Amino acid sequence: MGVRRAAKGVGDFLVEMLGEAVAEVILNLLACALLGCLVLVVYLSWSLSPRFTIAGAGLLGLLLANGAWQSFRTSARGRRRRGLAALTAGCFTATATTALFLLLYSTGCDCL
Template identity: 65%
Template sequence: MGIRKAAKGVSEFLIETVGEVVGEAILSLLACALLAGLAAVAYLSWTFSPRLTIAAAGLASLFLAHGAWRSYRAPAKGRGRGLAAVTTAGFTLVAGTALFLLVYGTGCDCL
């Protein structure tokens, strides 16, 4: 009975370990692909029009700054929240993507 229980414990440990390694590899590959895609978009937009790229970066910065400001500010009573909800969601998405790339994209040796 003791040998079966030990074998079952070892097999569960191996399955869990292999699952974690495969999961980490998939997340690292996804981070590398995302990072390569962002670099390609930046390169292509710069080659198309540097002025338009800088203008779009400025607008995106304003969008994210407004989202960050509305995220950490108390909501105003009696006012519409349409733009505030969109900018807050955009800021949250970009912050989550940045955190994901910080955790998994730092070991990306593909670039």
């Protein structure tokens, strides 16, 4: 009985280790693809119009700054975010999550 239990434990460990390795490869590929798409968008927008690219980056910076301010400020009790405040806070959260994902997984990307 001890040999079967040990064999089952080793088999479970190997399956879990293989699953984690496959998930790591998929996440690295996804991060490389996302990073490549972001670079492509910046390249294409710069080649079309550098002025609009800088203006768009400035507007995006303002949107993210307002979203960060809305996310981290203390609001009055019982008041919810509405309209633009909710939109900018959501955009900030999505951008921060994407940046964290790229920081964790695209550092091992050899596509650069």
